[in-house]
Amino acid sequence: MSEDDVRLIPADDSSWRFEAYLRRGGYEAARKAVTSMAPQDVIAEVRRAGLRGRGGAGFPAGLKWSFVPQCGTAPKYLCVNADEGEPGTFKDRAILVRNPHQLLEGMIIAAFGVGIRKAFIYVRGEYARIARRLEEALAEARERGFLGRGIFGSDFDLEVIVHVGAGAYICGEETALLESVEGRRGQPRFKPPFPAVVGLFRSPTVINNVETLANIPSIIGCGADWFTARGLPKDGGTRLFGVSGAVRRPGLYELPMGTPLRTIVETHAGGPPEGVAIKAVVPGGLSAPVLRPDELDVPMDFDSLAKAGSMLGTAGIVVIGDRTPIIEVLKVTARFYAHESCGQCTPCRIGTSWIHKTVTRIGEGQGRLSDLDLILRLAEGMKGRTLCPMGDAAALPIHALVSKFRDELEQAVSR
Amino acid sequence: MVGLKIDGRPVQAPEGTNVLKAAEQAGVSIPHFCYHPAFEAEGNCRMCLVEVEGLPKLELACSTVVREGMTVWTSTPRVLQARKDVLEFLLAEHPLDCPICDKAGECKLQEYYDRHGLFAGRFVEAKEKRDKKAAIGKGLLLDRERCILCTRCVRFLRKVTGTGELGVFERGVRTEIGIYDGVPVDNNYSGNLVDICPVGAITDADFRFKTRAWFLKKGPTVCPGCSRGCAIVVESVSGYPLGEGQRRIFRIKAGENPAVNGHWICDFGRSGRRDIDERRHVRVMKNANPEEELSWQKALADVTARIRAVPGPERAAKIAVVLNSRLTCEELVLAKRVFAESLGLGKIFFADPKPGVADGFLLTEERVPNARGVLQAGFSPRLPDLAMLAASVEVLLVFGLHLLDHFSEEAVFRALAGIPWKFLFSSHAGPLDRLADFVFPVALPAEKSGTYINVDGLRQTFGRAVEPPPGVVSEREILGCLANGLGLNMGEPDAC
Numbered sequence: 001m002s003e004d005d006v007r008l009i010p011a012d013d014s015s016w017r018f019e020a021y022l023r024r025g026g027y028e029a030a031r032k033a034v035t036s037m038a039p040q041d042v043i044a045e046v047r048r049a050g051l052r053g054r055g056g057a058g059f060p061a062g063l064k065w066s067f068v069p070q071c072g073t074a075p076k077y078l079c080v081n082a083d084e085g086e087p088g089t090f091k092d093r094a095i096l097v098r099n100p101h102q103l104l105e106g107m108i109i110a111a112f113g114v115g116i117r118k119a120f121i122y123v124r125g126e127y128a129r130i131a132r133r134l135e136e137a138l139a140e141a142r143e144r145g146f147l148g149r150g151i152f153g154s155d156f157d158l159e160v161i162v163h164v165g166a167g168a169y170i171c172g173e174e175t176a177l178l179e180s181v182e183g184r185r186g187q188p189r190f191k192p193p194f195p196a197v198v199g200l201f202r203s204p205t206v207i208n209n210v211e212t213l214a215n216i217p218s219i220i221g222c223g224a225d226w227f228t229a230r231g232l233p234k235d236g237g238t239r240l241f242g243v244s245g246a247v248r249r250p251g252l253y254e255l256p257m258g259t260p261l262r263t264i265v266e267t268h269a270g271g272p273p274e275g276v277a278i279k280a281v282v283p284g285g286l287s288a289p290v291l292r293p294d295e296l297d298v299p300m301d302f303d304s305l306a307k308a309g310s311m312l313g314t315a316g317i318v319v320i321g322d323r324t325p326i327i328e329v330l331k332v333t334a335r336f337y338a339h340e341s342c343g344q345c346t347p348c349r350i351g352t353s354w355i356h357k358t359v360t361r362i363g364e365g366q367g368r369l370s371d372l373d374l375i376l377r378l379a380e381g382m383k384g385r386t387l388c389p390m391g392d393a394a395a396l397p398i399h400a401l402v403s404k405f406r407d408e409l410e411q412a413v414s415r
Numbered sequence: 416m417v418g419l420k421i422d423g424r425p426v427q428a429p430e431g432t433n434v435l436k437a438a439e440q441a442g443v444s445i446p447h448f449c450y451h452p453a454f455e456a457e458g459n460c461r462m463c464l465v466e467v468e469g470l471p472k473l474e475l476a477c478s479t480v481v482r483e484g485m486t487v488w489t490s491t492p493r494v495l496q497a498r499k500d501v502l503e504f505l506l507a508e509h510p511l512d513c514p515i516c517d518k519a520g521e522c523k524l525q526e527y528y529d530r531h532g533l534f535a536g537r538f539v540e541a542k543e544k545r546d547k548k549a550a551i552g553k554g555l556l557l558d559r560e561r562c563i564l565c566t567r568c569v570r571f572l573r574k575v576t577g578t579g580e581l582g583v584f585e586r587g588v589r590t591e592i593g594i595y596d597g598v599p600v601d602n603n604y605s606g607n608l609v610d611i612c613p614v615g616a617i618t619d620a621d622f623r624f625k626t627r628a629w630f631l632k633k634g635p636t637v638c639p640g641c642s643r644g645c646a647i648v649v650e651s652v653s654g655y656p657l658g659e660g661q662r663r664i665f666r667i668k669a670g671e672n673p674a675v676n677g678h679w680i681c682d683f684g685r686s687g688r689r690d691i692d693e694r695r696h697v698r699v700m701k702n703a704n705p706e707e708e709l710s711w712q713k714a715l716a717d718v719t720a721r722i723r724a725v726p727g728p729e730r731a732a733k734i735a736v737v738l739n740s741r742l743t744c745e746e747l748v749l750a751k752r753v754f755a756e757s758l759g760l761g762k763i764f765f766a767d768p769k770p771g772v773a774d775g776f777l778l779t780e781e782r783v784p785n786a787r788g789v790l791q792a793g794f795s796p797r798l799p800d801l802a803m804l805a806a807s808v809e810v811l812l813v814f815g816l817h818l819l820d821h822f823s824e825e826a827v828f829r830a831l832a833g834i835p836w837k838f839l840f841s842s843h844a845g846p847l848d849r850l851a852d853f854v855f856p857v858a859l860p861a862e863k864s865g866t867y868i869n870v871d872g873l874r875q876t877f878g879r880a881v882e883p884p885p886g887v888v889s890e891r892e893i894l895g896c897l898a899n900g901l902g903l904n905m906g907e908p909d910a911c
Contacts, residue, residue: 157621168586185583190458190478295519343564343583343590345459353588357540374537381500387458 042113088316106213173195233258246321286311289400337411518615552599612908634880644869646670719900
């Protein structure tokens with residue numbers, strides 16, 4: 001992969017400034033869209049590019065935009081999901097820190113395509129300092145007339161507001177995010193209606209992840225074909241793979257969609273350190289079911305991972321070495337979801353807590369063999385039965401850890 | 416109408432109906448906690464999951480709208496398993512203190528476990544310790560261990576009263592219902608929170624630990640507290656006499672009437688419970704002394720004799736009657752025929768409770784249930800002038816105690832002392848008892864059947880919700896008997 005293909009994260013830290021972004025050819029795509037394209041052509045181009053949502057679910061972005069009713073007098077909103085809370089994930093942070101103007105440019109194009117005049121960037125509470133940089137970037141763009149009224153001399157206006165959350169994982173769920181922006185307790189809304197029809201302040205709303213929007217300028221600038229050439233036809237572009245855990249070179253790697261997991265872990269991240277063997281790999285943030293060492297040849301794209309029984313999710317790859325007991329992984333996982341469940345619906349509220357209590361007991365040496373089956377059953381009781389995707393996000397990785405590493409866990413229980 | 420199939424049965428349901436309601440209409444009950452017909456579906460309890468053909472996941476019956484040709488299955492193995500799982504989750508952290516819980520016997524969690532659960536518990540961890548009697552205002556106590564977080568209470572206060580005193584706090588398994596910064600629940604509809612709580616989480620201090628739900632007989636009637644005419648259910652135990660401090664009426668709950676009150680009643684109406692039990696007359700009194708042996712029929716013969724003693728042409732001036740607007744239409748019509756048409760009395764007055772303040776929702780200003788019935792019976796209700804009332808009157812019949820709402824006790828006594836024969840017909844003991852030659856105990860609205868016409872002109876006929884004390888009858892029977900005694904044929908059954 002050549003230097004030119006690294007689009008999302010420039011190398012140096014001063015790159016976030018407006019002037020630096022302009023020097024990289026920034027805002028040209030937005031200018032092109034706003035001054036020379038029809039909104040529906042913007043959406044069509046993004047659909048053709050096969051850009052799938054980088055927040056985790058992988059929903060085609062252009063399709064999502066096309067669900068927003070084009071008629072009607074209600075205001076429409078764009079919400080940028082910068083509530084990067086998935087454990088093992090640090091890609092949006094890099095974009096926000098190093099390349100905020102590319103996100104803004106993506107937002108301008110998205111807003112123009114869908115007919116939106118007001119956008120919110122929902123930044124997780126833990127990113128408070130990043131939010132301040134974002135404000136600075138917004139001020140730069142506003143000062144130069146790239147945001148606000150009559151952008152690029154057209155009659156297109158866009159106002160952007162940075163909203164800092166209070167630090168709850170659930171607020172990364174798109175409808176909980178809307179509740180939080182509206183000033184209420186962050187908990188998911190009942191769907192349908194979907195946000196594209198009834199979203200923020202009961203108006204049609206597009207909610208996109210930071211990385212998703214940061215991809216938009218190259219799609220409009222270089223075209224859908226260019227974009228899909230850097231990925232797969234139905235899953236276009238590159239992806240920011242964040243690798244952490246038992247590897248020599250942990251970090252963020254921008255690689256084409258479909259790059260095999262083994263290549264990312266062993267070639268790019270340098271494989272495990274001396275004397276450590278890989279025991280397991282979480283491929284897409286903590287919610288993605290864990291893979292065993294023999295399952296690492298899977299191409300890292302949405303469909304391939306779904307076929308492999310896991311998910312690409314946020315592409316946060318966590319490599320677990322053979323010195324880490326699985327019970328420890330299970331403890332951390334169970335504690336996280338029990339702590340982050342919003343408590344609204346029964347299976348998630350009680351299921352995550354019950355599993356956490358059971359796993360804690362096993363960790364304290366008070367486990368029973370039947371506990372493992374119980375954990376599996378509880379996870380099954382949550383799966384597909386909760387109000388929002390968090391039930392699955394908690395149940396699936398726990399189920400995978402217990403079923404794939406049962407032998408080790410049985411030994412831990414018997415000890 | 417939309418045609419669908421539920422458990423193989425063809426069902427017709429109006430467009431927009433949810434599967435849960437459509438199934439109910441077809442006689443298939445789908446268990447649910449958080450869904451309440453008065454609110455939009457919330458979908459948090461996950462109890463009403465059903466299988467919809469063609470959809471991979473189980474769907475919520477409360478939020479899935481019926482579609483033409485839809486096929487729904489409510490008791491497939493997958494559905495039954497999902498129900499069991501939800502019940503097991505809910506019961507895992509539940510205190511299981513049914514033996515001391517007021518809701519036992521009418522608790523949805525208990526009922527559903529019995530019908531859909533019956534598993535052996537697998538939860539061996541320590542349960543969360545929570546506040547078991549948080550005072551949330553107006554005598555309501557919240558048991559956070561029993562709470563299943565259906566949020567019906569929160570939604571009621573946000574959507575029905577608009578007062579929003581309750582909210583959801585904390586998250587995950589520590590999630591709890593609570594009031595904001597110590598500001599308690601304070602509105603005239605707080606009692607409904609107890610009615611809509613599907614478990615024993617919100618209880619009412621007035622009912623707490625007093626009896627078990629299964630001992631109570633439920634009698635539907637119309638609330639007499641104001642002119643709205645809300646449907647209520649009076650819950651009582653049978654049996655007399657009552658011992659000291661014993662209750663017969665344990666509570667009044669909201670009945671359902673879409674045309675009037677929906678699912679709600681106000682706290683003022685609910686507090687009518689006390690009115691039914693407390694300070695009741697159960698015997699005829701003569702010169703302010705309870706008469707063990709004297710039946711109301713015998714005593715009434717005295718009234719008849721006094722009326723008969725007044726010659727026909729003089730009756731208009733010498734006999735006076737004070738009625739009230741708590742009487743049923745049937746009683747008022749009878750009173751009109753006896754007193755106005757047959758006896759030709761000129762002095763027919765009304766004494767009612769003074770108007771209160773309307774609360775903008777159900778409670779009206781008029782604190783009587785049948786002011787429209789009074790007009791329809793042909794009366795022009797007016798409060799008596801005491802001096803006028805007393806002047807030249809020889810026989811006075813007073814129904815109810817509400818003269819005292821308008822005049823001081825002293826003024827009433829002074830004005831009426833000179834009347835030779837005074838008869839009081841009243842359900843409750845009061846200062847006027849000492850004034851009357853005879854006091855006749857009468858039934859309360861809940862102990863009668865009859866008809867009220869509400870503030871909007873709606874006629875509502877109701878049956879007897881509770882038995883009156885033995886020897887106590889309604890004004891309808893008394894008036895019928897009086898008519899008979901006076902030789903007037905009113906077409907009323909002969910009660911004497």
